[in-house]
Amino acid sequence: MAAKSKKLIKKEMELGGRTLSFEYGELAGQANGSVLARYGDTVVLATATSAKAKEDVGYFPLFVEYVERLYAGGIIKGSRFVKREGRPSDEAILSGRIIDRIIRPLFPENYKDEVQVVATVLSVDGESDPAVLGVCAASAALMCSDIPWDGPTAAVQIAHASPNGKTGHDLVLNPSRAELEFSDIDLTVGGTKDAVVMVEGGAHEIPEKHILEALEFGQKSLAPITKLIQDLADEVGIKKQEIAVDEQAQHVLEDVRKFALKPMKDLFEKKTSKDEMNQATDELAEQVYKKYEGTYQKIAMAEALNEITKEAVRELIIKDGKRTDGRKMDEVRPLHIRVGILPRTHGSALFQRGETQVLSIATLGSTSLEQIIEGPLGEVTKRYLHHYNFPPYSTGEVGRMGSPGRREIGHSALAERALERMVPQVEQFPYTIRIVSEALSSNGSTSMASTCGSTLALMDAGVPIKAPVSGIAMGLFTDGKTVRVLTDIAGLEDHYGDMDFKITGTETGVTAVQMDLKVKGISHTVMTQALEQAREARLFILEEMIKVLGKPREELSKYAPKVTVVKIPTDKIGTVIGPGGRMIREITEKTGAAIDIEEDGSVTITAKEEEGLLAARKFVEDLTREVEVGEVFDGEVKRLMDFGAFVEVLPGKEGLVHVSQLSHEYVDRPGDIVKVGDKIKVKVVEIDDQGRINLSKKVLEKAPEGAPSGERTDFGGSRPPRRDDGRGFRPGGSRGGGGRSRFGGGGRERRGGFRPR
DSSP states (O other): OOOOOOSOEEEEEEETTEEEEEEESSSOTTSSEEEEEEETTEEEEEEEEEEOOSSOOSSOOEEEEEEEOGGGGTOOOOOSSOOSOOSOOHHHHHHHHHHHHHHGGGSOTTOOSEEEEEEEEEEOOSSSOHHHHHHHHHHHHHHTSSSOOOOOOEEEEEEEEOTTSSEEEEEEESOOHHHHHTOSEEEEEEEOSSOEEEEEEEEEEEOHHHHHHHHHHHHHHHHHHHHHHHHHHHHHOOOOOOOOOOHHHHHHHHHHHHHHHHHHHHHHHTTOOHHHHHHHHHHHHHHHHHHTBTTBOHHHHHHHHHHHHHHHHHIIIIITOOOTTOOOTTOOOOEEEEEOOSSSSSEEEEEEETTEEEEEEEEEEOGGGOEEEEETTEEEEESEEEEEEOOGGGGTOOOOOOSOOHHHHHHHHHHHHHHHTTSOOTTTSOOEEEEEEEEEEOSSOHHHHHHHHHHHHHHHTTOOOSSOOEEEEEEEEESSSOEEEEESOOHHHHHHSSEEEEEEEOSSOEEEEEEEESSSOOOHHHHHHHHHHHHHHHHHHHHHHHHHOOSOOSSOOTTSOEEEEEEOOGGGHHHHHOGGGHHHHHHHHHHOOEEEEOTTSEEEEEESSHHHHHHHHHHHHHHHSOOOTTOEEEEEEEEEETTEEEEEEETTEEEEEEGGGSOSSOOSOGGGTOOTTOEEEEEEEEEOTTOOEEEESGGGSOOOTTOOOOOBTTTTBOOOOOOOOSSSOOTTSOGGGOOOOTTSOOOEEETTEEEOO
């Protein structure tokens, strides 16, 4: 490890209205390289460390970690029992992947030491993206180390909105959160001063030309950042490690090339399937191992065979203008599409393109099932989720199955980004939506098959998406003179090619892009050609998808939960919840529905059956609405008092049927007419100035002939004078001689009626 300077070295510049700075020499001095990067009040510490590889694993062992700390945003973990940060969030994993994809292509091919790059988020201001700053910090740490690396690189975020918040065509560098909210593009562009190396982002159905403009704008914005990093590295002045040339590897490669290059190229000329090709290459490998057994190690011969395979594929495509499966350069593989193939799921679709096959399943649920994501900026929720699984059998291999890796999470995010802007707002479609894509067979771009299959699964589930989305993966092969742009790249073309450019979109425009380059830049002409070929392929696939299912189904699956939303006044939220949640529990017990209440008064009701849904909705509406004079209810007798019966007319709302209003006949005791639990029809005859509800049963019944006249005007009926029968009631007075009441009985207020003193 090279010696470190103890002097603090700092470089800074103004970028997008904020100060960007890099500091070297104070923190993490035992790493090969460490830099503290700051943009606004967002701070990231990046370290780069190397070690001799423990064994030859056959690939470059680069490990990139992006570490989020909740203290960066002044947050303590919400869990009651666990306060330490747990496994990395999906967002952290995706941020780490972005750094990896930008820095990995710039390591020397013959460098095999283990390298670990760690970007730790120390502070976030909510405006500057820490992932973008993490790329710049990682680049600076590598440049200020002795690790061989052909940098510097940098990254920027590009938006496409006007300053006043209205959608427009002004490109914005490193936008604020407010600017992103109104932007129809959100792109992360990474690369060197000369070339874009990686692109990641989403868009609101915008034309390809605007994507191209954003990429060019991003490329130009990288140059001043890479210059600042280079200036820092020059002043630090650490010499890079020298890479020893493996002469034996050169001898192995030359011998294997002489023996296997032509036979390998002949295999591709035969245009066999992936399985047949694997079998043929395995047989050729065995011939190589047998010929050079005892001369070279098997692992060295395997590495040489991999290089020979790459040479054969590239020579076939670049020099001969032929693809390994015989297709034209702009030809999409044969499609096979089915929908509704799983009987009990809410929506399902099978999308197959060549040997790549993906099964996508849509599941609908209550909005209460939204995913809660905890990060340095607090909690956010997601109601549209896309998950992707890539089991070993999809490539005909045996392997360990466990939690999703970085590749699965990355493919999930890309397919999710492709479709999320097409999903209706919660006000239009009050469901949480989860898509799971199962990669059943893989030979190139399962992520784009996931996008197409998920579109169909959503429509099969009856989700009213704005428009169907398809996707395609584009490739590039070039030797610096000849350029071949390939549509719908297969596995070998992806592995040995110079570009993997995935574009998704609708008939109108692009919704997501992801691009990785292995060459140092491509021309404007090549990028334009790639986008145009992608558009044509995308529209072709869309047309085939629409032939199978042209629009979302009119009705949801009978197995999908039923959901409705009721808007209530915010001051009634407590009424619906009830003391200690009693009222919500009662609704759930009686109807089987689940209730979820938002702070704005939106009540989401979810039930398996329509009957339970409607019953719960009525329950909530009755709880929160006002009773009006003249309404008639089928109420339930809840309590009996000497002076009348309390009847529940709406959930939690009772009114008093005074004894004089129970019958046209004289009633001595309320219990002579009704019992607790009886259902009786009553009419609201008065709501007093204190909100107490007075009811009448007799006004809904025909009076018998000869009934006494002299009806009282306040209740529409009459009541004969009552004797003092030992209960303390006197004609026209109150018990014990208290003041008069409307009902002839004194008392104090209690829940809409009176109780005797």
